[in-house]
Amino acid sequence: MKVYCTKNYEEMSRKASNLIFAQIISKPDSVLGLATGSSPLGIYDNLIKYYKNGDLDFSALKTANLDEYCGLEKSSPQSYAYFMYEKLFKHINIQTDNTNIPDGTNQNTESECLRYDQTIYNLGGIDLQLLGIGHNGHIGFNEPSESFTHGTHCVKLAEKTINANKRFFDSIDDVPKSAYTMGIHTIMNAQKIVLIASGSEKADIMYEMIAGDITPKVPASILQLHKDVSIVADEAALEKVLKMGDNLPFWCEISLQFL
Numbered sequence: 001m002k003v004y005c006t007k008n009y010e011e012m013s014r015k016a017s018n019l020i021f022a023q024i025i026s027k028p029d030s031v032l033g034l035a036t037g038s039s040p041l042g043i044y045d046n047l048i049k050y051y052k053n054g055d056l057d058f059s060a061l062k063t064a065n066l067d068e069y070c071g072l073e074k075s076s077p078q079s080y081a082y083f084m085y086e087k088l089f090k091h092i093n094i095q096t097d098n099t100n101i102p103d104g105t106n107q108n109t110e111s112e113c114l115r116y117d118q119t120i121y122n123l124g125g126i127d128l129q130l131l132g133i134g135h136n137g138h139i140g141f142n143e144p145s146e147s148f149t150h151g152t153h154c155v156k157l158a159e160k161t162i163n164a165n166k167r168f169f170d171s172i173d174d175v176p177k178s179a180y181t182m183g184i185h186t187i188m189n190a191q192k193i194v195l196i197a198s199g200s201e202k203a204d205i206m207y208e209m210i211a212g213d214i215t216p217k218v219p220a221s222i223l224q225l226h227k228d229v230s231i232v233a234d235e236a237a238l239e240k241v242l243k244m245g246d247n248l249p250f251w252c253e254i255s256l257q258f259l
C-alpha cells in the first residue's frame with residue numbers, strides 16, 4: 001500500500017489525476033472504475049483540462065461507476081448518472097455506450113445486480129478503480145457489516161451515510177435509503193486502486209483503514225490486502241497516520257509528496 005501525502009485538496013487531485021492520466025496514456029481502452037461525491041471533483045476538472053488541452057483522448061475509454069441510489073431517475077439532479085454526466089462525461093469525448101452505472105430505477109434487485117456484474121465481466125474487469133472513503137469506512141456503498149460482500153448488491157444506507165449525503169438534497173427525508181453498489185470482491189479484483197481523501201474529518205477513518213485490523217466493520221481496511229493500491233490524501237486526512245511515524249505497519253510505504 002503506497003500512501004502519498006499531499007499538502008491540500010488541490011494537490012491531492014493533481015497527484016491522483018496524474019495516476020489516471022498515466023493509466024489512460026498507457027492503455028487508451030482502459031476500464032476505469034469511477035466514484036462520485038465531493039472528493040473526485042478536482043480530478044474530474046483536471047481530466048477535462050487534459051482533454052481540452054489535447055493531452056488525453058477518452059474515445060476508447062470505458063467506465064463503470066461504483067454505485068447509484070435506488071429509485072432515482074437518471075435525469076434526477078441527485079442521481080449519480082446525472083452527476084457523472086454533468087461533472088465529467090459531457091465535457092470529454094467519451095462514448096456514452098462506454099459508460100456504465102447501475103440502474104437505480106430497476107426495482108428487480110436480482111436482475112439489476114446480475115446485469116451490472118455481467119457488464120463488468122464483459123468489460124474484462126476494472127483496470128483502475130478510483131475510490132473515495134465514507135466516514136464509516138465504506139467504499140462504494142459497501143457499508144460496515146459482518147462480512148465482506150462479493151458482487152453488486154442493493155444496500156440499506158447507514159445513518160452516517162444518509163447524514164453525510166443530505167447536503168446534496170433539499171432535506172434528509174429526500175435522501176434515498178438504499179443504493180446499488182459494486183461489491184468488495186469486484187473492487188478488490190481491480191488491477192489498480194487509487195483511493196483519495198481530504199480533510200480532517202477523514203483523519204480517524206484513514207487511520208483505521210491503513211493501520212487498523214482488516215475487518216468488514218471498516219470495509220476499506222480490506223485494501224491492505226490489495227497488491228497495487230495508492231492512497232492519495234492530504235495532510236489533514238493523514239494527520240493521525242503521520243503521527244504513527246515508524247510504528248506504521250510494514251506494508252504501508254509512505255511517500256510524502258508535499259508538492
Ligand code: F6R
Nearest residue numbers: 035036037038039132133134140
Ligand atoms: C460515491 C461513493 C462513496 C464516496 C464516499 C466519500 O460513488 O462510492 O463511497 O466515495 O462516500 O464521499 P465524499 O467524497 O463526498 O466524501
